[in-house]
Amino acid sequence: MSAVLPRTTSVWPALALVVNAFVWGTSWWAFRQLEARGLHPLWATVLIYGMAVAVILLLRPRALRQLLHTPALWVLVLASGTTNAAFNWAVTIGDVVRVVLLFYLMPLWAVLLARALLNEPLTRLAGVRVLIALAGAAIVLWPAERSGWDALPLPRSLPDWLGVIGGFSFALNNVMLRREAHRPEEGRALAMFAGGMGVAGVLALGLASAGTAPWLPAPQPAWLAGVFALAVLFLFGNMALQYGAARLPANVTSVVMLTEILFASVSALLLGGGSLTAQLLAGGALILLAALMSTLGSAPDASH
Template sequence: MSRIVRSVVQERIGSRRAPGFRRAFHDGSRGRRHGVMQALDGLGYRGAVGLTLAASLLWGVWWMPIRWLEAEGLEGVWASLAMGLAALPVFGLMALRDRAGAVTAPQALLGALLMGLAAMLYGAALAFTDVVRAVVIFYLAPAWSTAIECLFMGRRWSLRSGIALGLSFLGVATIFRFDVTLDNLAAGDLAALLSGLAWAVGAALVFSRPGGRPVALSFFATLGLVLAAAAVLVIGGAAAGRWPGGAQALEAVPLALATGLLYIVPVLLVTIWAAQRLAPATMSFLLTAEIIAGVVSGALFLAEPFGVPEAVGAALIILGATAEAIAPPIRRASPVDSGQTGPGQGG
């Protein structure tokens, strides 16, 4: 994985500087694109920031549809799989109509698959551990993003980077009462940790390599979610989620369709779309609004433990992400709707 990231970034660093954000948005109108994407691209930079914040708030309360589906009998990973299966055909049809696959670089597709893996792991974390712990542990993602940018993207280590990393890891240690051992790390906690890492790597690949359209990347992200969930269920068996039986599963279909189509499709599409236009650390910072949404909603609606360690840990991680976000980006990502193709690809 590190070799792929390194080769991609070295190629990008040696290439001509990407066009500005606003110009790249306008250039995207030259190709044939889905009407939804035309509307999104017309919003510009401020629109990307605003929609990312809105998506972040919805990611923060994603535990709600997961718990709803659990109440219908789809336990554990089954809930994420059901929503992914509902969203996958929609993204597939959008990608076909947009003719997006022909201009999608393999590195960007790999990044999207990893983001889908991250979404599946995050959904599993929300199902298997406290919402507050899942949300906060996931948000080591800015720390992973900092490490990726410094190790592979030509960014120099600085005092600010060290502070951001230190605050993030101190926040997690605080949540665990400074007793971070394998015995205290539940399956859901581990899923949240791996989810943040997968998200950071996936976002870095999508950010670093133009050559794919958001609808195609959203399709591959959903495909990654579905494949990862299916693999976990096959390997983990009942430990990953008990199959409720055919009759009960059918009763959950309407809710799965509703949450997949009305929740996963818009939130994931906006997240992937914005990930192409914002540096990984900046993207992760904007998504820290998810911590607020998750912590507040969890404290209000769930009887889960939330005390001083959880509050202090969440605050430290947010501070770490804030310190990271004010760091100057290496460059701006160029959107891929301009019809550009990767090396060796046809138009």
């Protein structure tokens, strides 16, 4: 990297991006600790993003008016909210390595959404990326010892579905950020954090009412401290992302952000949050290849 940019201008921004990737890549452990203390990951997401919304409104109160009067930002609310609710829930209850790999099918969805929403052409390279990502997903999802329709490589568990849905909504989030890049930054930031709070809140209320998830527990110092610490880390990680992405080329930013996969996988293997099989390794290699190919001339992705 130093061969492309002067060392003084590339090292600190790159480290800032790595910090953001580390925060998100290891956040699964924090969510599992909160769940062990009685706080469902959806309720944790509501509280964490609620704190971020409060900070934005305190520092940039005009952001609320921008959000209320800009219908396009509500698509961003839904996309960002679904991304965070799905990802945080999935890594809490599923195999972290598998979930993160399925989540990073995002470049596949981004190609299709960019065509539909931004009128970007479907190039030959984009088509190759789609095929590679699909092949990787098929390997990851291929069920062992099944035949007939049961042998189709489709998501079969809640964590699998959440990983795929989270990746799709993350792609939609990034495409909408590019389409609405002319909007004031505080309005877009509020939309993303409000979505994280709102979508998780609706899901948590619905599941709790149906009896399939617990209600928000009574405040306890153990999980309150954890929520506050995680909110601070997420805000710090987002600041690091903005700092790094503003000072590095878009393709460099995208490559560095892929270290989230590394942090998530290594931490899961060390802390018992996931396993690595030959099947996952082969499929994951293809998914990662497709993601790396998407960095050629790409715009920087947003934090989820």
